[in-house]
Amino acid sequence: MNQIPDTGTLHILNKAPGHPRFVACLAAMSNQDTLILIENAVLALPDTDTVLPRQTLALEPDLEARGLSGTAEPGQQISHQQLVQLTEQHPRIISW
Amino acid sequence: MTNSPVRNNEGFLENVSSWSPDIAQDIARESDILLSENHWEIIWFLRGFYAEHEMSPPSNRLFVKAVREALGDDKGNSIYLMQLFPGTPAKTACRIAGLPRPTNCL
Amino acid sequence: MTTLIVIDQAPYGSWAGREALDMVFSLAAFDQPAALLFTGVGVNWLRTAQSAKGVGQKTVEKNLSAAPLFGVEKIFAEQEACERFMPDTSSRLAGIDLVASVKNLMTQYDHVVFAG
Numbered sequence: 001m002n003q004i005p006d007t008g009t010l011h012i013l014n015k016a017p018g019h020p021r022f023v024a025c026l027a028a029m030s031n032q033d034t035l036i037l038i039e040n041a042v043l044a045l046p047d048t049d050t051v052l053p054r055q056t057l058a059l060e061p062d063l064e065a066r067g068l069s070g071t072a073e074p075g076q077q078i079s080h081q082q083l084v085q086l087t088e089q090h091p092r093i094i095s096w
Numbered sequence: 097m098t099n100s101p102v103r104n105n106e107g108f109l110e111n112v113s114s115w116s117p118d119i120a121q122d123i124a125r126e127s128d129i130l131l132s133e134n135h136w137e138i139i140w141f142l143r144g145f146y147a148e149h150e151m152s153p154p155s156n157r158l159f160v161k162a163v164r165e166a167l168g169d170d171k172g173n174s175i176y177l178m179q180l181f182p183g184t185p186a187k188t189a190c191r192i193a194g195l196p197r198p199t200n201c202l
Numbered sequence: 203m204t205t206l207i208v209i210d211q212a213p214y215g216s217w218a219g220r221e222a223l224d225m226v227f228s229l230a231a232f233d234q235p236a237a238l239l240f241t242g243v244g245v246n247w248l249r250t251a252q253s254a255k256g257v258g259q260k261t262v263e264k265n266l267s268a269a270p271l272f273g274v275e276k277i278f279a280e281q282e283a284c285e286r287f288m289p290d291t292s293s294r295l296a297g298i299d300l301v302a303s304v305k306n307l308m309t310q311y312d313h314v315v316f317a318g
Contacts, residue, residue, distance in 0.1 A: 016212040016243045040215030043246050046287050061256030065214050067249040067263070067293070149268040150260040154224075155231030158272050165271060199224060200231045 008032035008055075010090035016040035017047045025096040029053050034090070036083065038062055045071040059083060108190070108197045112146060115194025124192045127182070135180055135192075141166055142193040152190045155200040159186035204235040204275060206311035209244040211318055213262050214254060218318025219247060223265060225315070230272040237311070238269065241280040241304055246287055248279055248295045263295060270297070280304050 011033055015022040022041065029035060037044055037058040044050045045058060045068055060077040063069050069077070078086070087093055100122070101114035107123065109115055120139060124131050131139075145162060146152065153159035156174070164172020171177075174185065181188035186198045207226055211218045222238075229236040240247055252263040269277065281300040288294050301307045308314050 014215070016215065018243055040212040040243075043212055043243060043287065046246075046293075048286050048289055062214075065252060065254040065257045065259065065261075066246060067251040067253070069251075148264065150264040151268060154227040154272070157231055157233070158227070161273075162271060200228050 008034055008090075009092040009094060010086060011035045011094050011096060012087075013037055013041040013044075013096045014039040015096060017044050017050050021096050025094075026050075026053070028094070034086070036078070036086065038083075042066060042068055057086075104197075106187075106191070106197060109194045112194055112196070115143075119194065120192050123194075127188060127192075129181070129188075129192070131192075137167070137171070138163065138177070138180060138189055139193045142189060142195055146193075146195050152195040152198045153186055154198055156184055156186040156198070159189070159198065203312055204237055205229060205313045205315060206237050206239055206308065207315050207317065208239045208241060208308075209247060209317045210241045212243045213247045213252075214257055214259055216318065219244065219262070222315075222317030223262070225317075226269065226274055227272055230274060233273070235273060235275050237276040237278065238274060239278040239280075239301070239304070239307060240283075242283050243287070245279050245283040248277075248284075248298055249288060249293055250295055251293075266295065278307060 008030065011025055011029060013022065013025045013035060033053065034055045034057065035053050037056065039062055042058045042062045043066065044052060057076055057078045058072050060079055063072055063077060101119065102110040104110060107126070121131055129135070141163060153162045160172055160174050160177060163177065177185040177189070190196070190198055207222050209219045209222050213219055226236045226238060247262050247266070250263065252261050254261045266277070277298050278301050279298045281302050284294060284300060
């Protein structure tokens, strides 16, 4: 897992591509923010229509469930424990 | 009596992996069924079915159909299965084989 | 009369699709023919190598493999959505009929039901 700058906002997204909140979340992201894809949102990784921010991570059990482990870079996959650590490191979190 | 695993109010195992042949015999005994070679053939068929599809045959009719496809007309008919597993054969057989309750069996 | 059941929602995130699958098996239990159509983000149900143990669910791919045995006549998927989410054809389950026009397919069925 890459070192996360602690200045940005942590965006936690669980909506599938095409969902209004998925669109709103990507539109709300700034350069220093981090995006975490969980549940249905992990489908953004194989989606050829979606351009994801540079700092995007995805929850590993949700990738595995959907047969998507191969679509994420090794450094992009995080465990539940790492997700908890990230939420502790970020003063600002938006759960979409 | 073997170490008994957790079961629901209808006697189905809560966890498919807690099953063993000994447990099958215990469950069958509760319904006064003494397991024969013919029973075991169906039980192992159901274990394999679950491993492949992660579900029980959803109804009695589809249980019979699944057995017919795998083992032929002699075994895949409701009279044969009813004789082996009295009551609702899909329910009785799945209970003994440690599978979840078939969803569409009343 | 065959019922066409349409799944347009992503797998695992909600129960909608699972309920649709139960509906298919219920129809089959009473010898009512059924067909399945996956559209939009719903085509992600049809990806190979799913493993739902980590999210505490049954793997949809394995459930679906029982569908033909239980009299589900056809499994259709929207071609455009498959190309969007699974451009690599090896990541798609076998035995799926791709449809270019969802609208045309739906007109061929008298009874169409959307999941969820």
